[in-house]
Amino acid sequence: MQPLRIALAQIAPRLGALDENLERHQTLLAEARAGGAGLVVFPELGLTGYLLQDLAAEVAMRLDDPRLGALAAETAGLSAVVSFVEESADHRLFIAAALLEDGQIAHVHRKLFLPTYGLFDERRFFAAGDLLRAIPSRLGPGIGLAVCEDFWHLAVAQVLALDGAQILINVSSSPGRDLAATNEVGLGTATSWRTLMRTYAQLTTSFVVFVNRVGVEESISFWGGSEVIGPDGAAVFSAPFYDDGLYLVDIDLAEIRRSRIGLPLLRDERPELQVRELDRIVAERAGLASDSTADPDAAPGLDVAPPVPAPTSSSGRP
Amino acid sequence: MTGAVFELPTELEIDADIARRVIAEFIRGQLRQAGFERAVLGLSGGIDSALVAFLVAEAIGADRLLCVMLPYRTSSPASRADAEEVVRRLGCSSELVDISAMVDGYYGRDAVPGALGSEGLEAAPLRRGNFMARMRMAVLYDRSVTWGGLVVGTGNKTEALIGYTTLFGDSACAFNPIGDLYKSQVRQLAAAIGVPDAIIAKAPSADLWPGQTDESEAGFSYPELDRLLFWLIDKRRSPEELVGKGFAPGLVAWATRAVAGAEFKRQVPPIAKLGPRTAGVDYLYPRRRPGSSRS
Incomplete structure (x- = not known):
């Protein structure tokens, strides 16, 4: 079997600069095609940048947006995952990742889990998706799309795999933090993600493709470190931290069958x-x-029973 | 580790290579988004501003950095010499602006009242120190225009948390590369990037009066205070749990109070909510976006 060449576009989108980012996507698509890639993966919100806040509505695109159509048109004989702010007909804004294949929008995954804690504030600006589907692809194996935080919820990888995905693709804008020297790779965020991706790949016996952006927005720096993990849980490729680049990785799709026969x-x-x-x-x-x-006496839907009030003496006698 | 020059508590040790990389990208990113290529900072001779000077030089090249030395007439000559050594090592541009006339013009000097009248002659050192910090800020923002560069902040996390900083004075800046590093981590990074040992080893001081040091004034050691703040803030331990971990109850109480008392210094002042959309409340944009760069 011919290896599948995957291009990981570990880029630093310009915040709010949709046209400029579209142009960069087109350039990199052409570069990946010239390099023999069959699948090109761009990071979460690669077309818009991440910390949009009220800009989200200004850079949102409907699925019938001609700019999106023009980008899809660049994918003849190619598969690409791109991410942007999607505006639905009823004007909800989603963080979307779309699989573009052969000139078409083959599938749109709307981010399911919107972190709104710590340094994240996504739920304030975006609606959460409701659909989780594996999708057939011109590449052969089924594809499962997820966006960043989606992978911090166990069920997502599992449902995608059970639904037929054999290549799980996570696109991210993960801010690097926790530089404690005790971390395995010097960066707490990276250590967590690397553990998680290896675990998912092994437990779903699938390839995991992770593309994380680089660059700086406001206080936060995105750490890159994009990876491809094989169905045995071992890394096939690890991109450097913080470097902007298009990284080409060859994978042997026959590994999926070998893994699943050996470890069912x-x-x-x-x-x-x-x-x-x-x-x-x-x-x-x-x-x-x-x-x-x-608690045995808890009211329906609650798990703690309030204390039973001590009996009060009603007669007034001592 | 270079433990001979300073003490670095284990839990505070960071990956210095990654920190330098992140900070370099941060500095370049902040300047690019704002449409600037140059930076300016106030260089005191202390470790914080020395480290930031090294970091800026590493990120954009020393030729794009202007260090302004802003002594008052009672400032330590040794500090000035240390600042000059930083400039010499980096090969960056530097300027000397003596703020004595600005400060004395306000408070007066030698029994001659300044703009404030005779009351100013009695002003206490802390009050004068805050005023000096704000004069330095005013000079830096003026030089920012002539140099065509953004003002880079040099405050560390420890002093921001306990409020050891002057509002609209030394805390004023366009961005701050070291504001999330405790003093001990500043020392670690300073050693890694090549700040002279003499600057790393000397006792930190606000230089409000001769011989003053941060630690003697408030009665703490930075490694101990840094550890305490790390467990309190970053690791979300309660004051009771800190005492349980062996921190002195008096220091825990003092630090907890200092952190709470300085909350206002770390935030943008609130605006009375009146209209439909209010900046910082429900009008929320990134600081830099298409159209906001000056270039």
Whole structure:
């Protein structure tokens, strides 16, 4: 089998400069094509920059936006993942990642989990997506798209794999932080991500493609460190931290079959068990069923029972 | 480690290479977004401004950096010599602006009242120190125009947390590359980037009066205070848990109070909310965006 050449576009988009970023995407698409790539992956919000705040509405594109169409038109005989602010017909704004193939928008994944804690404030400006689907691709194996924080929720990688994805693609704008020297690679954020991607690749016996941006916006620096992890959980390629560049990586898709035959974890998954238990948990949290782990006297939907008031003497006698 | 020159608590040690890389990108990014290619900073001879000078020189080249030395007539001559050594090592541009006339013109000198009248002659050292910091700020922002560069902040995380800084004085800047580094980490990075040992080893001082040092004035050691603040702020430990970890109860109480008391110094002043969209409240844009660069 011919190896698949993946181009990781570890770039630093200009904040709010949609036209300039579109141009860079087109240039890199051409460069990746010339380099023999079959799949080109750009980072989260690579077309707009990340810390948009109120700019989000100003750079948003509908899926029928001609600029997006023009970018898709550059993908004849090529697959590309690009990310932007998507405005729905009812004017909700999403952080979207789209798979472009053969001139078409093949699929749009709307970011499911919007971090709104610590240094993140995404839920204030964006709507969360509701769909998680693996998608067929001209590349052969099914593709699963996720955006940054989506990968900090266990179910996402698993659902994508169960749905048929064999290449999981995560596009990110991950701000680097925690420079404690005790971290494995000198950067806490990178250490966490690297652990997580290897774990997902191994447990789903899939390739994991991670493309994280670089550059600086306001206080934060994006650390890059894009990677391709094989279905055995070992890194095929690790891009340098903080360097802007287009990195070409060859992967052997036959690795997926070898891994899944040798380590049939996906075969042994029990989705029906999860559905049953999740249905129960959802019902318990909604107060529609009694909660086995709650205080016995807790009200439906709550897990702590308030103290029973001490009996008060009503007669006034000592 | 270069433990001979300074003490670096284990939990505060950072990856100096990554820190330098991030800071260099940060400095270049801040300047580019604003449409500037040059930077200016106030060089005191202390470790914080020396480190920032080295970092700026590393990021954009020494030829694009202007260091302004801003002594008052009672400032330590040794500090001036240390500042000059930094300039010499970096080969950057420098200027000397003596702020004595500005400060004395306000408070007066030798029983001759200044703009403030006779009351100014009695002004306490801390008040004068704050005024000096604001005069230095005024000079830096003026030189920022003539040099065509942004003012780079030189305050560290320790002093920002305990409020050891003058509002609209030394804390005023366009951006700050070391504001998230504790003093101990400033020392680590300074050693890694080549700041002269003499500057790293000497006792930090606001130089408000001869012989003053931060640590003697407030009764703490930086390594200990840095560790305390790291566990309190970064690791979210409660004051009770800090005492349980072995920190002196008196220092825990003092630091906790100092941090809370300085909250206002670390934030943009609130605007009374009246209209439909208010800057910083519900009008939220990045500081730099298309159209906001001067170039």
